[in-house]
Amino acid sequence: MGVVVRLFAVALIVLYCVGPFIWQFITSLKPSHELTTLPPLLPEDPTLENYLSVFRTHPFGRIILNSTIVASLTTVLSLAIGSLSAYALAKLNIRGKALFLAFVLSVSMFPPIATVSPLYLIIRLLGLRDTWWALVMTYTTFSLPLTIWILTNFFRAIPNEIYLAALVDGCTPFQAFRRVLLPLALPGISATAILVFIFSWNEFLFALTFTSTVKSRTIPVGIALFPGIHEIPWAEISAASVIVTIPIVVVVFMFQRRIIEGLTAGAVKG
Amino acid sequence: MTEIRLRNIEKRFGDVTVIEGLDLTIHGREFFTFVGPSGCGKSTLLNLIAGLEDITSGEILFDGTDVSRLSPSERDVAMVFQSYALYPHMTVFENIAFPLRVRKRDEDTISSEVRRVAGLLGLEGLLTRLPRELSGGQRQRVALGRAIVRRPRVFLMDEPLSNLDARLRVDMRAELKKLHRELGITTVYVTHDQEEALSLSHRVAVLLDGRIQQVGPPAELFEKPATTFVATFIGSPSMNLLEGSIMERRPLRIGMDDIVVSPTGWDIKIQGKVILGIRPEDVVVSTEPLTDGFTAEVEVVEPVGSTVWVDIVRGGMRLRARMLKGMELEPGAQVFFRFDPAKFHLFDPSTERRL
Ligand SMILES: Nc1ncnc2c1ncn2[C@@H]1O[C@H](COP(=O)(O)OP(=O)(O)OP(=O)(O)O)[C@@H](O)[C@H]1O
Ligand SMILES: [Mg+2]
Numbered sequence: 001m002g003v004v005v006r007l008f009a010v011a012l013i014v015l016y017c018v019g020p021f022i023w024q025f026i027t028s029l030k031p032s033h034e035l036t037t038l039p040p041l042l043p044e045d046p047t048l049e050n051y052l053s054v055f056r057t058h059p060f061g062r063i064i065l066n067s068t069i070v071a072s073l074t075t076v077l078s079l080a081i082g083s084l085s086a087y088a089l090a091k092l093n094i095r096g097k098a099l100f101l102a103f104v105l106s107v108s109m110f111p112p113i114a115t116v117s118p119l120y121l122i123i124r125l126l127g128l129r130d131t132w133w134a135l136v137m138t139y140t141t142f143s144l145p146l147t148i149w150i151l152t153n154f155f156r157a158i159p160n161e162i163y164l165a166a167l168v169d170g171c172t173p174f175q176a177f178r179r180v181l182l183p184l185a186l187p188g189i190s191a192t193a194i195l196v197f198i199f200s201w202n203e204f205l206f207a208l209t210f211t212s213t214v215k216s217r218t219i220p221v222g223i224a225l226f227p228g229i230h231e232i233p234w235a236e237i238s239a240a241s242v243i244v245t246i247p248i249v250v251v252v253f254m255f256q257r258r259i260i261e262g263l264t265a266g267a268v269k270g
Numbered sequence: 271m272t273e274i275r276l277r278n279i280e281k282r283f284g285d286v287t288v289i290e291g292l293d294l295t296i297h298g299r300e301f302f303t304f305v306g307p308s309g310c311g312k313s314t315l316l317n318l319i320a321g322l323e324d325i326t327s328g329e330i331l332f333d334g335t336d337v338s339r340l341s342p343s344e345r346d347v348a349m350v351f352q353s354y355a356l357y358p359h360m361t362v363f364e365n366i367a368f369p370l371r372v373r374k375r376d377e378d379t380i381s382s383e384v385r386r387v388a389g390l391l392g393l394e395g396l397l398t399r400l401p402r403e404l405s406g407g408q409r410q411r412v413a414l415g416r417a418i419v420r421r422p423r424v425f426l427m428d429e430p431l432s433n434l435d436a437r438l439r440v441d442m443r444a445e446l447k448k449l450h451r452e453l454g455i456t457t458v459y460v461t462h463d464q465e466e467a468l469s470l471s472h473r474v475a476v477l478l479d480g481r482i483q484q485v486g487p488p489a490e491l492f493e494k495p496a497t498t499f500v501a502t503f504i505g506s507p508s509m510n511l512l513e514g515s516i517m518e519r520r521p522l523r524i525g526m527d528d529i530v531v532s533p534t535g536w537d538i539k540i541q542g543k544v545i546l547g548i549r550p551e552d553v554v555v556s557t558e559p560l561t562d563g564f565t566a567e568v569e570v571v572e573p574v575g576s577t578v579w580v581d582i583v584r585g586g587m588r589l590r591a592r593m594l595k596g597m598e599l600e601p602g603a604q605v606f607f608r609f610d611p612a613k614f615h616l617f618d619p620s621t622e623r624r625l
Contacts, residue, residue: 159355161351161352161353161355162356162357164317164322164351164355165355165416166357167341167342167343168320168322168342168347168349169343169348169368169372169416170369170372170373171372172343175372179372184358184359
């Protein structure tokens with residue numbers, strides 16, 4: 001009895017999470033005349049036409065490229081800056097660490113909408129309008145507080161004696177970071193990488209404001225611009241959404257292996 | 271061969287003074303131990319020598335050169351941490367090789383040096399394992415291997431044996447001693463176990479609240495403890511401390527409760543109260559009457575194999591003593607006991623220092 005209830009609950013949750021995605025997938029396979037009719041639930045006449053038309057009628061390849069580059073650069077930059085700062089905050093003797101962390105956190109409290117206009121002015125001033133860098137810089141700025149917070153906690157969890165041992169064994173603080181602490185913080189870094197990547201992949205507001213052409217337009221904006229004057233191409237939108245979800249799934253699985261590996265390796269305190 | 275001099279060392283964390291005005295010279299090639307109860311500042315002192323913490327004031331000299339401002343690697347020290355602090359993501363080989371890799375030795379040298387050290391410590395079969403796949407004793411040896419692989423100027427060891435079981439601890443003690451003899455590197459060792467300190471070291475310093483109570487060879491600490499703290503801390507079971515008052519100085523006669531003892535070999539200047547220390551092995555208990563003996567009641571009997579210790583009470587006096595061989599005693603029994611008059615230690619009650 002209890003088992004049945006639990007299974008039912010799990011099924012409900014799974015349906016809740018995956019349902020919309022399945023629905024979208026089904027829609028993406030439907031030819032246009034089946035789109036707005038129900039039944040049939042499943043397409044009677046499944047077609048890949050929508051997938052092809054996403055690329056034929058829109059510069060979707062370029063848009064995916066833009067998003068991939070922006071999200072990857074943001075992830076790399078955030079982790080590079082974030083892990084170094086977190087290491088310093090967790091292990092080095094610096095005055096005012098707590099104050100700095102509080103300051104970092106307060107930066108992330110600003111609602112994005114409040115910063116759009118000033119940021120737009122700055123980016124125009126720098127001549128970065130409609131470039132990847134406009135987005136990379138903005139996203140890095142907004143993902144850094146979270147990155148620093150998560151990673152600081154990961155570095156703190158590494159026993160101090162391991163860090164001290166590295167110093168005694170002849171490492172400079174930077175060598176201790178690269179050879180000992182970084183490998184041990186890998187699970188945290190992977191988890192953070194996933195979060196930052198997804199954030200940059202999905203972000204809409206800044207992307208809409210800072211980009212104007214297909215040169216730098218990213219996926220959320222690209223899809224939002226699909227609708228023409230007379231109709232909303234639901235099937236194409238669905239196909240595009242399915243396509244852009246796949247890289248996210250790949251990234252998550254790629255890093256997930258790392259997370260599990262890392263967790264077991266870090267479990268030993270020497 | 272490095273000689274370490276600590277000159278008027280002081281260490282404060284905020285308002286808390288952990289080490290206070292410490293002066294000490296540790297000779298080249300010496301095996302020197304700091305011993306003391308938990309929280310007395312042993313680890314802090316070791317970290318100061320290593321350069322992992324900055325001294326608040328004073329100077330640390332290696333062979334006469336001031337190293338107080340140098341980093342750990344510039345001081346060229348190696349340290350074994352209490353928790354071993356092995357690198358969890360590296361194999362035993364890589365752990366031991368690490369100090370050489372950081373110093374950019376070539377691959378052949380690294381390989382042969384690591385194998386030499388592994389041979390010395392009996393780790394040959396474990397080189398490809400990760401730390402989590404090792405027993406406590408094996409980890410301990412890897413930590414040691416990482417320290418000795420590069421012949422540092424000074425070895426620092428922070429309670430390296432405290433996580434091992436009793437048997438292994440005694441074995442490792444012997445190995446440490448052998449290792450020290452073979453390498454001849456100045457070693458500063460820290461422990462809270464007085465027996466370990468006595469059995470390993472050339473000289474021992476007893477620390478209490480960041481101050482040195484006494485420095486000397488193990489035998490001296492045992493035979494001539496400078497303070498009541500050293501007297502009770504060194505030796506197991508610990509020394510009995512009793513209160514007495516001086517009745518006569520020449521010949522010396524001291525009254526305790528209703529009995530009088532005459533310690534020999536003392537020439538004291540003070541009057542009034544005095545603290546008498548006597549080790550349990552120098553108080554003998556018997557069921558038969560003893561010459562110069564007193565009666566007492568048995569409270570606890572504690573056999574430990576080679577000897578039997580008995581806690582006895584007489585009025586307000588309570589002490590631990592050694593039982594003569596071949597006797598059966600029950601708590602509550604009446605017994606006779608006797609002090610060895612040559613084995614008393616006398617302390618001034620106001621300063622707690624030896625008279
Ligand atoms: N970073 C620090 N900040 C403040 N106080 C400290 C710090 N490190 C140590 N202390 C204090 O200094 C004293 C000595 O600490 P230390 O670790 O040297 O003791 P210990 O003799 O090694 O003890 P144990 O045998 O338990 O290892 C303790 O009272 C401790 O609370
Ligand atoms: Mg300690």
